Amino acid sequence: KAGVTQTPRYLIKTRGQQVTLSCSPISGHRSVSWYQQTPGQGLQFLFEYFSETQRNKGNFPGRFSGRQFSNSRSEMNVSTLELGDSALYLCASSTELTGLNTEAFFGQGTRLTVV
Amino acid sequence: AQSVTQLDSHVSVSEGTPVLLRCNYSSSYSPSLFWYVQHPNKGLQLLLKYTSAATLVKGINGFEAEFKKSETSFHLTKPSAHMSDAAEYFCVVSDSSNYQLIWGAGTKLIIKP
Numbered sequence: 001k002a003g004v005t006q007t008p009r010y011l012i013k014t015r016g017q018q019v020t021l022s023c024s025p026i027s028g029h030r031s032v033s034w035y036q037q038t039p040g041q042g043l044q045f046l047f048e049y050f051s052e053t054q055r056n057k058g059n060f061p062g063r064f065s066g067r068q069f070s071n072s073r074s075e076m077n078v079s080t081l082e083l084g085d086s087a088l089y090l091c092a093s094s095t096e097l098t099g100l101n102t103e104a105f106f107g108q109g110t111r112l113t114v115v
Numbered sequence: 116a117q118s119v120t121q122l123d124s125h126v127s128v129s130e131g132t133p134v135l136l137r138c139n140y141s142s143s144y145s146p147s148l149f150w151y152v153q154h155p156n157k158g159l160q161l162l163l164k165y166t167s168a169a170t171l172v173k174g175i176n177g178f179e180a181e182f183k184k185s186e187t188s189f190h191l192t193k194p195s196a197h198m199s200d201a202a203e204y205f206c207v208v209s210d211s212s213n214y215q216l217i218w219g220a221g222t223k224l225i226i227k228p
Contacts, residue, residue, distance in 0.1 A: 003158075004158070033216075042218060042219075042220045042221055043205065043218040043221070045215060045216065045218070048214075048215075055214065056213065056214060056215050058215075090158070090159065092159070097214045098209070098214070098215075098216050099209050099210060099211060099213065099214025099215050099216060100209075100211075100214060101147040101164070101166050101209055103161045103164070104159075104161070104216070106158035106159040106160070107158055108156075108157065108158045109158065
């Protein structure tokens, strides 16, 4: 069974640009969550989608947005990039909402560098 | 609100000696608790989870954790460290009021040969 796939693995963008990251969950999983991981802040929750609806959102500005398609694949978009957005962005999929005690399966992440 | 505190940012042990990674949580509800591990350049992987069944939970790779309600702790242990255990470990609590996972700051486990 294929795992969670995130593309691209690495990205370099310039301040002010926008970026779209993609996540393909494990087949049959309906929940996709996104996290930002930085050395200083650790793992920060961005948002969770379930059956194409955003069910939870963390404390990030509106520049961070996402969506989920009918096949459960998800995209995350960051507009007007800032240097502080440089981070590893992780996607996790699960069968149910992660807060319902189900195991979350993580992709290897997309390393975004903003210059 | 629920929260989780990992008491050590780094833990260093010699190969073959016991491992103890400490985690304390605060929760208004009966919590569900998890430990995840992140090896260098790899994704996060579930080690074990507690969901109000047995208080001693066994996970993969010889790790186990004990839920102690009176101490609000969920410490991770392993009797004998192996070089392959070098990684970052995260303690996580599930907030059933809003279906979010609350992550600890992580503990880097260093194994000395």
